[in-house]
Amino acid sequence: MASHLQAKLCDLCQAPATVRYRIQCAPGAVWVLACPHCQKTQREQNPNYRYGGTWKARLKKG
Incomplete structure (x- = not known):
């Protein structure tokens, strides 16, 4: 059973990121x-940049 990080797209450039x-x-x-x-x-x-937190990918099993 393989596990991998689930990347999501950046809202600004659409690049996948974990x-x-x-x-x-x-x-x-x-x-x-x-x-x-x-x-x-x-x-x-x-x-005008303002930081509001960090999202990190979780392992996706399957």
Whole structure:
């Protein structure tokens, strides 16, 4: 029985990621789940960036 991490798509670039960060890109904007690359870009280049937590993939059996 194989186990693997279940990746989900980044809300910003659509790349699959096993770790995603809940962020806001503008005041009052909806929260999005971003891959590490997009999260780093927003954190460094966006003065309105706001961090809201981390989502990590769980092992999927089957």
